[in-house]
Amino acid sequence: MTERRRMLLQGNEAVVEGALAAGMRFFAGYPITPSTEIAERCALRLPQVGGRFIQMEDELAGIAAVIGASVVGVKAMTATSGPGFSLMQENIGYAALAEIPCVIVDVQRAGPSTGLPTSPSQGDYMQARWGTHGDHPVIVISPSSVQEAYIETIRSFNLSERLRVPVILLMDEIIGHLYEGIELPDADEVEILDRLTKDDPRQAELPYDIVPGELAPRMTPFGQGVFYNITGLIHDDRGFPTSSPEIADRQCRRIMKKIDLNSGQIGRYEELYMEDAGVCVVSFGGAARSAQAAVEAAHRDGYRVGFFRPVTVWPFPEEAFYEICGRVSDVIVAELNYGQMKLEAERIAAGRCRVRHIGKVDGTILGPEEIYKEIQEAAG
Amino acid sequence: MAGRLIDKYMRGMYLPHKWCAGCGNGIILRDVIQAVDNLGLEKRDTIIVSGIGCSSRAVGYLDFDTIHTTHGRAIAFATGIKMARPDMKVIVLTGDGDAAAIGGNHLIHAARRNIDITVVVFNNNIYGMTGGQFSPTTPAGAYASTAPYGSIDPDFDIPALAKAAGATYTARGTAYHVLQTTKLIEAAILHEGFSVVECVSICPTYYGRRNRKGGAVEMMKWQRDNAVPVEQARKIPPAELEGKIVYGGLWRCERPEYTRQYEAIINSALPE
Structure with a gap:
């Protein structure tokens, strides 16, 4: 090696x-x-x-x-x-x-x-x-x-x-x-993925004509002799603007489904001590470093607390978090804002557990001790 | 002749175009296509970029690789295209509002870099797509839906602006002067560096009607009678050129082209 x-x-x-x-x-x-x-x-x-x-x-x-x-x-x-x-x-x-x-x-x-x-x-x-x-x-x-x-x-x-x-x-x-x-x-x-194109040049002239079973178009790059249009207007399969409600509906729904139907492939998260946790700390990015330190310290001190860190933050790893919300009493969202991911956590919790928030908007970081205190309070 | 150009270069299935009756944009688009044909440019070596507005709908009708971008950003998109594929001819079709108002910053910086892009500005002196608001080339004193008492905003001279910012070729044509304008666009495409051709269009629907300029025929006659070739204009005192259109090749110089300079950077940075 x-x-x-x-x-x-x-x-x-x-x-x-x-x-x-x-x-x-x-x-x-x-x-x-x-x-x-x-x-x-x-x-x-x-x-x-x-x-x-x-x-x-x-x-x-x-x-x-x-x-x-x-x-x-x-x-x-x-x-x-x-x-x-x-x-x-x-x-x-x-x-x-x-x-x-x-x-x-x-x-x-x-x-x-x-x-x-x-x-x-x-x-x-x-x-x-x-x-x-x-x-x-x-x-x-x-x-x-x-x-x-x-x-x-x-x-x-x-x-x-x-x-x-x-x-x-x-x-x-x-x-x-x-x-x-x-x-x-x-x-x-390391897996490196490149964009897909269509083999048939006639098909390539319809860049937005989706291959059956796929959700994303296979578009041949410009400069290769396949001529088509790209626009920020709602467009047909050739990329030409249209105001057809039928095409608009199909296009707008399909581009959203690229995320909705691939959330498993897109989603990524990390869990720690969640097997028997009664309290779950949720945090992401830089703030998660303090949150994880607090959870580890509280866990050492005997608290039944776990950690959930979304890596893909949109779409939120909903399935895994939904399941967590059904078995903990409290979720603590620790983030450096006034309460933004908290809203997503509340939506998924849907009242099944309490959603607490600890945030900062003063340009300083959240310290592990601040999050530790919140864990103590939640653990009652 | 026009029929042959349509078959060769246009997406027939999307014609007729959606410009108003009497609009000058169709003539200018034809000039662009004629210039491409005269130069024998290969369609696969040419990418055509536009922004937003009446002018920018032109690209949809052209059977090339075409991209209709966001308002004001055509030259910035084109810069990315040209940097990524310096071997391609990149032509921007834009309007007076698109190029000189919302996109003015990109125009001057692309000129400063002298990146090899040809910009054709369809100047109809008005925001046509949104119904006749004044643009940066609406003459002071003219009326527009947002200048109901007459505009107090002075107008931009787009080729002068481009030249001052560093463009190495500038020209002005009109919808009336088809042969001359075609030649100017050809010269701009051949020029290696940032080139700008302002093509003065006519908008009878919004600009003409509100300013009592008559219909399309009267506006075209006005262009014919009030356009002065640049060679002649140089002999006339500036005061007498007030309100006239000076057309022709206005400025040309040589400066290192941007993507060629970047190639030199790559060659020096690549490991031996």
Whole structure:
């Protein structure tokens, strides 16, 4: 067995290395704290592998150029933080409707507005799901370690390429700026998925005509002699605009079903001590590091407390969490916001257990001791 | 002739187009296709990008790889396409609002980079798709649904704006001057670098009606009688050119092209 490569990397740098391993060869973006290291490393690393980096004039242009590169078949990524993420929303919706694969990294900082630019937050949890207008599909993944930032970036590309949906890698300042030693798996240990195309050139001229049994279209990239149209308007199988209610209904439902019917493949979560737990702490991203420390300490001290960490945060790992809510007395959602994932937990709990919340909006992190206190209270 | 161009370059099943009767956009689209045909561009080597608005619906009718993007962002999408496939010809079809208002920032930065993209601006001096609001090229004093007392906003000179920002080829044509405009678009496509051709269209439905410019025929006659070739205009005092359309090739220079410069970066960064 070959020796695995170990590296000391920052979370933001691990995202870039993961993206390169996944085949990302184009990055367009605009500098913004605390995501800037991603753009910086892309500027350095992409030309080394024959890829291309461009610093655009704003985030609107960053995501637009990424979608442009993707339509010619190049795996593409952008990275930003709160204010820039807000600016990107319109084109995230475009990618969702036109079904153009792309990965958007949002390294969350404290908001609203310019907020606390260098401080951690998880205040974009709802925006990541519902930021652009209209009903739309999106996948949101939130890593909790530098190792996971690497692995989950690869998975973000795989999901985006195969399901043809924008995938948002929801980082936060904690994981983005955290340095940890990680293992870079060998190329043959990592599954890399590329987008599918149609073999029959006549069929390829109908890019949105779905192969029976599939949900995502197989679109041949531009520049290969298959001529079709892409638009952000509701469109027919050729990609030409239409206002037919029948086609609109079919299209809008199908793109949502790409997520709904693949939630098993998309969903990922981690559990700890949940077998006999009476209290469940739910946390994600950077906050989950404190939450896990608190749960481990409380467990050592004899409390029947477990831990549930969604890695895919949208769609929320509903099935597993639903089952948990039926057998615990209390759920504690620990997150760096005013109560956003709490709403999703309450929806799934549907009154079957108590849903408590511990959050912060002051730009500081939640300490394990604060969460420990909440566990004590819940355990009564 | 037009029939042959339609068969060769257009998606016949989606015709007739949805522009209003008397709109100048169809003529400008024909000029674009004629230029592509004259140059013998291969369809598979050409990607056509548009934004949002009357002008930008043009791409749907063209049997190329076409992408109708979001309002103002056509040049930014095109930048990503050109960076990812520098070997492709990338042509942007856009409008006055799309290119010079909501997308103005992308226009100037693409010009600054001198990336090899050709931008054809269908300038109808109004927001037609939304029903006649004033645009950045509506002349001051003109009426629009959002300028019921006359516009107090000065208008942009798009080629001058592009030149100032670094474009290396700029030109202006009109819907009336079909032959000349076709040649200008050809020159822009051949030019290696960022090129902008403003094509002054006519909008009898919104701009013409509200400003008592008459119908399509009167507006075309006005273009014929008020357009001055640039060579002639250079000999006329600026005051006498007030309200006229100066057309022709306006500016050309040579500067390193962006994607070629990036190729040099790749060559220096690639491991030996």
